[in-house]
Amino acid sequence: MIIDNRGLEPPQPMMRTLKTLDKMEYGTSFSIINDRRPLFLYEELNDRGYQHDTEEQEDGSFKITITKSGE
Template sequence: MIIDNRGLEPPQPMMRTLKALDKMKNGEKLAIINDRRPMFLYEELDERGYLHETEAQEDGSFKISITKIGD
């Protein structure tokens, strides 16, 4: 699943992302695209034990791939 959060003001991207993660099962993957690096989201993902990787995109946005591995 991919969620495009570009054009949204904080905290909407983080809220949308966490809501989607809450509905996912362990082992599932989610990709999000944000206008900027989601620094506060990284902290939340680390606390929850999720794996995540960030790739800068050519248009200046960031694609974050998240794997749900625990609650």
């Protein structure tokens, strides 16, 4: 699953991402695409113990793959 957050103003991308995470099963992954690096989201993901990997895209956006780890 990929959630395209481009064109949204903060905090909408983070809110959409966290809402999706709340619905996901542990051990599953999904990706988001943001216009900018989601620095505040990284902090939240780290606090929750979720894995994430960021790839800068050719158009300057960022694709972040998040794995909901834990129990």
